[in-house]
Amino acid sequence: MGQAKRRKEAGERVSWCRTCTYCCTLPRIVALDKPMYRPCRHIANQGCGLFGQPERPAACVAYNCAYLSARMANAPERGAIPHPLDAGAYFHRDPVEKAYVLFVDPDRPGAWKRSAVVDHLRARMAEGFALVVLDRGRRMVVSSPSLFEEILKRDYVAFADAEGRPLDEPSFAEWRAQARP
Numbered sequence: 001m002g003q004a005k006r007r008k009e010a011g012e013r014v015s016w017c018r019t020c021t022y023c024c025t026l027p028r029i030v031a032l033d034k035p036m037y038r039p040c041r042h043i044a045n046q047g048c049g050l051f052g053q054p055e056r057p058a059a060c061v062a063y064n065c066a067y068l069s070a071r072m073a074n075a076p077e078r079g080a081i082p083h084p085l086d087a088g089a090y091f092h093r094d095p096v097e098k099a100y101v102l103f104v105d106p107d108r109p110g111a112w113k114r115s116a117v118v119d120h121l122r123a124r125m126a127e128g129f130a131l132v133v134l135d136r137g138r139r140m141v142v143s144s145p146s147l148f149e150e151i152l153k154r155d156y157v158a159f160a161d162a163e164g165r166p167l168d169e170p171s172f173a174e175w176r177a178q179a180r181p
C-alpha cells in the first residue's frame with residue numbers, strides 16, 4: 001500500500017518501497033475482501049495497479065509503514081528502521097491502541113530478530129508500548145519488555161505448530177499449501 005508506488009506509476013524508479021509489496025500481501029484488507037497472506041489482486045509490476053484511481057481504497061491511500069513514514073517525514077529515526085525487505089518484516093504504530101504491529105514475512109520468519117527492528121521495538125516497549133506480532137498465521141500480543149526478550153529467544157510459532165494449536169489466522173493454511181520456487 002506504500003505511497004512510494006506513486007513514483008512507479010509516474011514512470012520513475014521506486015526509491016523507498018523498492019520492490020516491496022508486504023503491506024499489499026500480508027495483512028487483511030477489509031475493503032478489498034482480502035484475507036491475510038493473499039496478495040492483493042491489484043498488485044501490478046510490484047506496485048499498485050489502482051494507483052490514482054477512485055477505486056483504490058482509502059485505507060491504501062492513507063497507509064505507510066513505519067519505514068516509509070519515517071522517510072517521508074524525514075524523521076530522526078529514519079536511519080534506524082531497516083527497509084522491510086532487509087528486515088523480512090514491516091511494522092506500524094496502531095493509530096488507536098498504544099501498540100506497534102509487526103507483520104513477519106513467512107518465507108523469512110527469523111530475519112527480523114537479527115535486524116535493527118529489534119532495537120527500535122525494544123525502545124518503544126521501554127516507553128510503554130505493547131507489540132502485536134503476526135507471524136505464520138499466529139497472532140501474539142507482547143505486553144512487556146521481558147516477554148519481548150522471550151520472543152526473541154524462542155520460536156513460539158514453531159512451538160504452537162508442534163503442539164497442534166489451531167491457527168489464529170486460518171488463511172495462512174492457504175499460503176502454506178502453495179508450492180513456491
Ligand code: SF4
Binds near residue numbers: 002025042047
Ligand atoms: S489496492 Fe493497491 S495499494 Fe491497496 S493493497 Fe491492492 S495493490 Fe496494494
Ligand code: SF4
Binds near residue numbers: 018090
Ligand atoms: S511495507 Fe512499507 S516499504 Fe513495503 S510496500 Fe508497504 S509501505 Fe512500502
